[in-house]
Amino acid sequence: GESVGLHLPTLSVQEGDNSIINCAYSNSASDYFIWYKQESGKGPQFIIDIRSNMDKRQGQRVTVLLNKTVKHLSLQIAATQPGDSAVYFCAEDQRGGGGFKTIFGAGTRLFVKA
Amino acid sequence: EAGVVQSPRYKIIEKKQPVAFWCNPISGHNTLYWYRQNLGQGPELLIRYENEEAVDDSQLPKDRFSAERLKGVDSTLKIQPAELGDSAVYLCASSFGESSGNTIYFGEGSWLTVV
Numbered sequence: 001g002e003s004v005g006l007h008l009p010t011l012s013v014q015e016g017d018n019s020i021i022n023c024a025y026s027n028s029a030s031d032y033f034i035w036y037k038q039e040s041g042k043g044p045q046f047i048i049d050i051r052s053n054m055d056k057r058q059g060q061r062v063t064v065l066l067n068k069t070v071k072h073l074s075l076q077i078a079a080t081q082p083g084d085s086a087v088y089f090c091a092e093d094q095r096g097g098g099g100f101k102t103i104f105g106a107g108t109r110l111f112v113k114a
Numbered sequence: 115e116a117g118v119v120q121s122p123r124y125k126i127i128e129k130k131q132p133v134a135f136w137c138n139p140i141s142g143h144n145t146l147y148w149y150r151q152n153l154g155q156g157p158e159l160l161i162r163y164e165n166e167e168a169v170d171d172s173q174l175p176k177d178r179f180s181a182e183r184l185k186g187v188d189s190t191l192k193i194q195p196a197e198l199g200d201s202a203v204y205l206c207a208s209s210f211g212e213s214s215g216n217t218i219y220f221g222e223g224s225w226l227t228v229v
Contacts, residue, residue: 043220043222046217106156
C-alpha cells in the first residue's frame with residue numbers, strides 16, 4: 001500500500017549546526033503533511049505542518065519544505081540544540097475510514113553532540 | 115490545560131491474560147484515537163472515534179482487541195487474551211475535529227510487555 005518513509009534512520013549533528021531530516025511519501029493525493037518529535041518515554045509532539053498548496057513553511061527554528069514533484073518532505077532545524085535530540089516522524093493524512101487517517105513513517109533518530 | 119492522560123503507564127502481564135488501558139482526552143476534543151507503536155517504528159492507528167462512534171476500526175484486531183468510548187469522552191482499550199506480539203506502546207490521542215488540519219495531541223502512552 002501507499003506509505004510514508006524516511007531516507008536515513010539516524011542523524012548525528014554538532015550542537016549549533018543545522019539539521020535536515022528527509023522524508024519520501026508515495027501518495028500523490030495527500031494534501032496535508034506533519035512533522036512530529038518524540039522524546040524518549042513520551043508520546044509524539046506536533047512540530048509543524050504544511051498543506052500541499054505550499055512549498056515552504058517556517059516556525060520557530062524549524063522549516064518544512066515540500067517538493068510535490070518528487071514527493072519529498074524535509075524538516076530543517078536551525079542551530080540544533082541538545083534538547084532537539086529525539087526521534088522525528090513525518091506523517092501524511094490519507095483519506096479513508098470515513099475521514100482522514102494520519103500515516104506515520106518509521107522515524108529518524110537525531111543525536112546532537114555537545 | 116491538561117493534556118491527554120493515559121493509565122497505566124507500564125504494564126507487564128503473562129500471555130493469555132487480559133489487559134485494559136484507559137484514556138482521558140483533552141477537554142472538548144471530540145475525536146479520539148488509539149495507536150500502537152512497536153519499538154523503532156512509527157505509530158499505527160488502531161481505532162478512531164468521533165464522539166462515541168467508532169468511525170475507523172479497520173486496523174483493530176477484533177478477535178482479541180476491543181475498545182469503547184461510551185459517553186464520548188474517556189475511552190478504554192482492552193486486549194483479551196494478550197499475546198507476546200502485543201508488546202508495544204499503546205498511545206491515545208485526541209483532536210478537535212478530524213485530523214486533517216487539526217493538531218493531534220498524544221498522551222505519553224501505556225507501555226505493555228507480555229511475557
